[in-house]
Amino acid sequence: MESKLNLDMKLVDKARGHAKEIAVDIQKFIDVHTTVTVERTVLRLLGVDGIDDIERPIPNIVVDEIRNNGGLDLGVSYWIGNAMLEYENKSPQEISEMIVNGEIKITEIKQHDYEEIRTKIFEVAKQYIDRIDANRNKREEYLARLGEGAKPYLYVIVATGNIYEDVIQAKAAAIQGADIIAVIRTTAQSLLDYVPYGATTEGFGGTFATQENFKIMRKALDEVGEEVGRYIRLVNYASGLCMPEIAAMGALERLDVMLNDALYGILFRDINMQRTLVDQFFSRVINGYSGVIINTGEDNYLTTSDAYEEAHTVLASQLINEQFALLANLPEEQMGLGHAFEMNPTLKDGFVYELAQAQMAREIFPKAPLKYMPPTKYMTGDIFKGNVQDALFNMIAVLTKQDIQLLGMPTEAIHTPFLQDRSIAIENAKYIFNNMRSLGDDITYKEGGIIQTRAKSVLEEAEKMLMNIKNEGLMQTIEQGKFAGIKRAMDGGKGLDGVVKKDGKYFNPFIELMLGGGNNE
């Protein structure tokens, strides 16, 4: 792609270099730690599922049992593998049920040969890896057979709280033209240190993310996809205290996009940074391997800070997220880095600045399927004006070739979308994407004009910020409130007690398998 901004690519490389050092530094910490949800994820990927009679998820019971007995530093793989050697013909699920029923004390079983344990576990793990491979292939088959909508993809949310009502609305949206459906999670699910179970029909401002709900919606979208002759992608939210578990569920149920960003959890959910950075790594490994696009949450910064003043923090964060993703072997083509149209509508030339920002993201991340978020902060109850704000947002997207367009709703400041709001939003986007389709290719930006100058200055500030972070450390920078003006302490927030330092013998078969091979290179 030819640069329309005349960006200083050397400076981009420099900034990227800082980001890499920042990520590598954190990775050192990640590599020597595991967490309760990472271990529960391993269990899930070994086929462990279900709840006990007071609705506690079995993976939680097993991990808690091991942790309470001081064995989590070895990882659940070790203990389950060990038990499988002891009780031959028993699956991880059966062994887990035995634990739940109090039939065995897993940490007290005789410890078998380490290599045999590994071999045993890898056998099972590979079966589930096959299932993920199958999902990945199935997605590709669908895409080859049905095709997909043109970019920017039209992405809408459903959020009724009731998965069956969500299904109706998702199908309607697909018929109207949506390419991607996200089922918004119920308020505060991200703070639960377990994943609820089964089909659910109640939630606040969203629907519980459960494996059964994933399955129900996946089926519905496959059906409607056949009907409309387009593959319809499904999104859910991983960020939170169960990041890798939800990623695993997504991989098993063929979700296509997963919101996945530790920084989001730290800043906007007050999740402990150590915990969620460790969780993020494994979740990204899973997403990367299973062909799931991740979406990062830079857009959120601009809902609290000013989009004009703090534009560089978005770029800085995107660059960091890119490096974290690369370390998890997640290819650029799956990096749905986030940004947002949050310029104050009363700002003279606000649109022009926003155009610069969006084009800059496009040029700095040419292969990434950028996720572009709609105006939210400056939306009001004036739905007529709101629809125009959304139109301008759609224009920027088509002008700068964004990939994933989370459609703005005229009622953003009022309620989660009504059926008709979604239809209005889709109509808006379809009109603009078609009526201005080639405009972006037909215009160029004046040398040294407002757009080029703005992009240049944002890039410079981002590079400076990254250099500082590199020098001070990412965690320290967050402690100082450099992102979104929010300060979070290293030891504050939720979930720190779920972080465990690994033993030398710790192993996680999935990280090894997913990073090492598969159809991902």
Add this chain to the structure above:
Amino acid sequence: MESKLNLDMKLVDKARGHAKEIAVDIQKFIDVHTTVTVERTVLRLLGVDGIDDIERPIPNIVVDEIRNNGGLDLGVSYWIGNAMLEYENKSPQEISEMIVNGEIKITEIKQHDYEEIRTKIFEVAKQYIDRIDANRNKREEYLARLGEGAKPYLYVIVATGNIYEDVIQAKAAAIQGADIIAVIRTTAQSLLDYVPYGATTEGFGGTFATQENFKIMRKALDEVGEEVGRYIRLVNYASGLCMPEIAAMGALERLDVMLNDALYGILFRDINMQRTLVDQFFSRVINGYSGVIINTGEDNYLTTSDAYEEAHTVLASQLINEQFALLANLPEEQMGLGHAFEMNPTLKDGFVYELAQAQMAREIFPKAPLKYMPPTKYMTGDIFKGNVQDALFNMIAVLTKQDIQLLGMPTEAIHTPFLQDRSIAIENAKYIFNNMRSLGDDITYKEGGIIQTRAKSVLEEAEKMLMNIKNEGLMQTIEQGKFAGIKRAMDGGKGLDGVVKKDGKYFNPFIELMLGGGNNE
């Protein structure tokens, strides 16, 4: 202004040359004809006004009397002047009233010396010319003292039928940010061969254009102009069977803009072409002299024909209108040539083609205060989408620096504007004009891209069309249905019987005074 379209200016000159020949050819016809409304206009400008007891306007009674007695080829100036020599100390108004009352037979009075008649009439005429001069100066004073809104001016219509209700709505609009208020005429007034009298409170889809209504609204806008600290312009509609009379009323009541286009009347009102072309000349002389911006009706073509297919007819007509205006001594700065945003919203790249068209108009008529009309044809009852269509229209205006933006209403396909519709429309325009203010200056169009190519081809077609018209004659071309696909016969339509061939001694003091001098050069 630097050309962004890389237009072939030689071809523009060539097209303009054709248009000039076309206009000059018609002017030969115009110069030897007068019409009943031209003569009524002369009376009005000599101070004749009022109605009789069955509400017939006095100017009509006088002109009909003269015409019925075969004297109209000399013009009313001749007869009134003659009567003034006969009845000294009587004003044209008093003489007219004597005619109305049957006290005198104006064509039977002894005929005085021709030069004395002229001198007499020129004396009176000059008094009214002074009044027009005073209005012009007053406008300039206001503009100097209060200033005006930034371009594109926000132009909205009021159309309640009730002038007092119109006043309320016009004031509200000005407070909300409108710069120009047009009082839409009641349906079919343009087909009346007289101008109604007095303040009116009933109309269909509009309010009668009367001198009293002009006065009432002018006063209201001057008041609200003081309140908001901006001069608020007032518009009415001249085109129709009373074109020059309304222009004269506008000049006397300080209107600022006047819809004024013979082609509109011919095509859309089935007014006879000979009649209205003669009327147009005098009306433009008046508008030109009194500093009133005229608005031409090319936009209307696109409400019946397709905006993509027939774009060149708009340009051809603009060039013809320009030449007609120049022949009437109307300066470029007052030529509000019309065009419209009427591309089919389902057309891929429709916006891009429209951008080409609007930019082309801008570059070909750099000094003209272009009047840009909103989407109407493809507006539907979907007011949410409608507001987005209007937003795109506003974008093109600010990108291409249009001057007079007739704001689109979300309810265009439903009803004449509600108070709230106008507010929504003004909000829309203010948002976009500010938020994208400098975008036009910051972008350039690709050499040989869609925009440049489109402008080139429209220009070429327009030049060809003008060459054909030049060869065949304008009236003949209209007979063939070359504009808006509507055929009108030379002798068809309304008002032909009001056309009169001038006698060698005919004179019209106002044409001589207005073309000859004043503060207009």
Add this chain to the structure above:
Amino acid sequence: MSNSVDLTKIKPYGDTLNDGAMQFSFTLPVPFGPEADEAAKILLQKMGIKDASIVHSEDLGIGYTFFVAYGKTTYDVNYEDIDVPKVDNEVMDKYGVEDFINEHIKREVKIIGACTGTDAHTVGIDAIMNMKGYAGHYGLERYKKVETINMGAQVPNEVLLAKAIEENVDAIIISQIVTQKEVHIKNLTNFIELVEAEGVRDKFILICGGPRIGHELAKELGFDAGFGRGSFAEDVASFVVNQIVDRDLI
């Protein structure tokens, strides 16, 4: 599935079945402020809206206030009881109509059309009558064995009727686009009165059309059929040829 609609009691749907959710916008002639919001809310309550919420209010600058509101209606509608009168013949395409004429009528069908009264909007009637038609549907002029006379805009009712009688047409079709102050109703009613006064009501098939006209309204006014937004030449043609046969006007 949780969602099963009771058609005898339908209610608006926001995001949950029968939530009754509706959006409103309107202006009240009272000054911007909390009292204005309250007035807007009370109005909605009177209309049977519960949980009325004024989500936006705006000062219109002259002591009037504009509102956007949401709320939930307490009313429902029995959908099963609804019976909308409709043109009941099947719509044939151009070739179908031409075949029908050849087979059943065996002569030219003559249709006169106009946009009457002060109405100058010809695009609609042209869409139906002119050669090129509209949105890819050819107009009546292009139909074999159909002769058309399009009198254009602003045609007085008297002139149209006189011409129809003179030309001995089968059908008279009238377009009315402007509806302000019910001018279309007055105009169409007047036309029917004229036709009846002339004693020729049974000779003609009378049709009107326009964006605010429906079959039901047309019937009420004394026409044989009415066609609203999105009608095409084939709708009119199919109706006319069927009527000629049904009413034995062959």
Add this chain to the structure above:
Amino acid sequence: MSNSVDLTKIKPYGDTLNDGAMQFSFTLPVPFGPEADEAAKILLQKMGIKDASIVHSEDLGIGYTFFVAYGKTTYDVNYEDIDVPKVDNEVMDKYGVEDFINEHIKREVKIIGACTGTDAHTVGIDAIMNMKGYAGHYGLERYKKVETINMGAQVPNEVLLAKAIEENVDAIIISQIVTQKEVHIKNLTNFIELVEAEGVRDKFILICGGPRIGHELAKELGFDAGFGRGSFAEDVASFVVNQIVDRDLI
């Protein structure tokens, strides 16, 4: 002038006084078609709308139809009868509040704030409390002689109250942005219950705020005041300092 409003009988204004004109949009769970339009019209008629006109209807793809409509309400509202409870002290600016404290209270005023329950929207409470404030209005933190404790988001009611008691604050201010399924009502009611159970209701000035909260609602729930969209720190501060004096909490 023709236009004179009778405030005891106000009606919506479209383009003529008392025309009653209103705009509606809503979805019905019935398939697109003339019957759907008719159902929409009947619903509006039940709501007291005359001349209901469905100007747009759209197939939502799942047997549901979306409508845009206009019509004229037959109801009116007596504006003169309206009495909206409002915070009745005058609003002072920052300097006014500071002077008021120096003059009448002569000690530090302590305010604790939080966004409670599951609500994570801190922008509103930050706008009131944080140094930088909002839209050019400084936040409470910047007021001299005002000490603030901003506990941030998702604070359980119990934790907030315990901290308030521990710190012996004057006022507790709570933000609630999420209102789905009336979660804000439940949450705020629960807080009042806690305060009463602890027997400390009279010790504190209790305030809540958020885009869907008004003074009236707040009073109903048992708070001393409520502040909606567009409130600033000075609104809260003025109320608090006045209450301290009026309720003799000095």
